Amino acid sequence: MNRRVAIITGASKGLGRALALSFAKEGYALGICARGEEKLEDAASELEELGGEVVAVRADVTESSDVERFVSIVEDRFGGIDVLINNASKFGPGPTLLADYPTDAFRDVIETNIMNPFLVTKRVLPGMLAQKQGSIINVTSEVGKYGVAEWGAYSVSKFGVEGLSAIWADELEGSGVRVNVVDPGEMDTVMHETALPDCDYELADPADVVDVFLHLATSKDNGERFEAQSFDAKGASV
Amino acid sequence: MHAFSIPENLNAQTPAEIVRGRRDQVRLLSIDKDQQLFHNNFNEIDQFLNPGDLLVLNNSRTIPPVLEASQGNHTFEIRLSRKRSSTSWEALVVGDFLAIDRPIQLEEKVEAMITGHGSEHPLVTLEFSISGSNLLDFIYRNGEPVRYEYIHRPFSLDTYQTVYGSVPGSVEMPSAGRAFTWGLLEKLKRKGVRLAFIQLHAGLSYYEKDRWPNPNNHPEAFCVPEATAELIQDTRRTGNRVIAVGTTVVRALESAVTSHGEVEPIEGTTRLYVDEGYTIAAVDGLLTGFHEPEASHLHMLTAFLPKKKLMSAYHQALEKGYLWHEFGDMNLILK
Structure with a gap:
């Protein structure tokens, strides 16, 4: 089967939706999932209007049974997966000092944001390893590299995602399957509004940060960290 | 056909990773081409494989039927x-x-x-x-996984997968490869053992009330990809061995053999019945579990080993407490 297939988690809004649209425009067949059915169906309809082939599955990717169902349905429909973008994540409460952070919310954000790329990657890997190729792109954040006050569990979880990605990239070196992380930078999304409600500077449109993801879908990079807003669309990280 | 019975205590009821922390912590009974028996831990399987050998795995993934x-x-x-x-x-x-x-x-x-x-x-x-x-x-x-009467806990679907399973479609786990971890597969690759994949979606292995499938009437969908067919040809050309991980792999590969004795890429449905009278053409060894006396899988083993030798090995396995069924111990038979 020559058609390339990408799956994107949390694809019903924000960056995930922008990524789904850009990959569909590039001719990828798409498997997308989100927790909310209505927005997911909207996204699927929009992709189909572009002429894209789409499998949209309502799924909570922090649940391994949902991950199994989502990835299996996509593999059954398209025969394999070339690109996985682990985009789904949650922010938790707005700006909060760690010392004030509710314990249950902290646990929930850490579990959601770290478990979901672990589970989805683990499920997608066997197919990629059998075909000796695949690109896994994990979405991180500037606060996954620098500790910044009041970014709380979200920031801690993104440090975790970067660690998970680095370990997996090392373990998969030479296998044909590549793992990289992308910091999309600050974007005009609901999540950013939660994180910085009083933001008074201009934010990027999610549609403007997709080039680096398209680059990584087919490049040779492994174990690299990219910043989307300083990525040169011609192929070089600047 | 085969006279033995499996005592209740030799039904593996719990996966090795729950009992001993890792799925490769099961035992391995190996029978070499001189029909000598060896008793090892499964993670010592590398001792029986040589650089250049090709391990063929069924990467069909289990659905909950x-x-x-x-x-x-x-x-x-x-x-x-x-x-x-x-x-x-x-x-x-x-x-x-x-x-x-x-x-x-x-x-x-x-x-x-x-x-x-x-x-x-x-x-x-x-x-x-x-x-x-x-x-x-x-x-x-x-859906739920098929859990036979010797399984007393509702293990999740995850429990019924091999680590490398990828293509959904089997209603029962192709369990011969269950004990492999990625770590063990990497160890084999470092030794120079090569890996290849086929898909055969396994159907039900038992119809209840003492009714068992007859392979002649038990079609199963299968696919031998081009890359795998090429690796098999290359392995045989260079005098190395093709080891099938599971009876499903034997069935798929033997169904892909041309009249010239070569394995070709193929996708279709097979009704092939490999038993005592069948001459194996594509495979030099089989890694499998321990089978029930009524199962057609056991008949397939007699295409690799005379029935008398097989029964002698099975009686030793019973004496030494090897465990049966999908969570049980493993049996490597080399031709």
Whole structure:
């Protein structure tokens, strides 16, 4: 089967939706999932209007049974997966000092944001390893590299995602399957509004940060960290 | 055909990773080409493989095929066995007599009609009211793995997967490769053992009430990809061995043998029955579990080893307490 297939988690809004649209425009067949059915169906309809082939599955990717169902349905429909973008994540409460952070919310954000790329990657890997190729792109954040006050569990979880990605990239070196992380930078999304409600500077449109993801879908990079807003669309990280 | 019985305490009831922390912590009984027996831990399997040998694995992934069903107040169980089309499956109905001219009610108002006999008694064909990805989604959300009577805990679907399973479609786990971890497969690759994959979607292995599938009437969908066929040809050309991980792999590869004795890429359905009288053409060794006396899988083993030797090995396995079934110990037979 020559058609390339990408799956994107949390694809019903924000960056995930922008990524789904850009990959569909590039001719990828798409498997997308989100927790909310209505927005997911909207996204699927929009992709189909572009002429894209789409499998949209309502799924909570922090649940391994949902991950199994989502990835299996996509593999059954398209025969394999070339690109996985682990985009789904949650922010938790707005700006909060760690010392004030509710314990249950902290646990929930850490579990959601770290478990979901672990589970989805683990499920997608066997197919990629059998075909000796695949690109896994994990979405991180500037606060996954620098500790910044009041970014709380979200920031801690993104440090975790970067660690998970680095370990997996090392373990998969030479296998044909590549793992990289992308910091999309600050974007005009609901999540950013939660994180910085009083933001008074201009934010990027999610549609403007997709080039680096398209680059990584087919490049040779492994174990690299990219910043989307300083990525040169011609192929070089600047 | 084969006279032995499996004592209750030799039914593996729990996966090794739960009992001993890792799925490769099972035992390995190896029988070499001189029919000598060796007893090892499974993670020592590298001792029996040489650089250049090709391990062929079935990367079909297990789906949860057991569905609750009803007609009026009468409830029963459906076990899917083989996909026939985007709306139709062959299935086993476990329970009392059904009205065949009335729809079967499933969860979420999904319905199925019995449209005829399956490939062999007692299977039937079912036509569902939903199709394609929606039907698969429904099966995942409502189905359970097949758990036979020696399993006393409701292990999740994850438990019924090999680490390398990828292509959904088997209704029972192709369990011969269950004990492999990625770490062990990497160890074998570092030694120079090569890996290749086929897909064969395993159907039900038991129809209840002492009824067993006859391979001649038990078609299974399979695929031998081009890259795998090439690796097999290359392995044989260079005098190395092709080791099938599981009877499903033997069935798929032997179904792909041309009249010139070469393995070709192929996708289709096989009814091949490999037993004592069959001459194996594509495979030099088989890694498998321990099988029940009635199972056709056991008949296949006699194509690799004389029946007397096989029974002698099985009696030693019984004496030494090897464990049977999908969570059990492993048996490597080299020709």
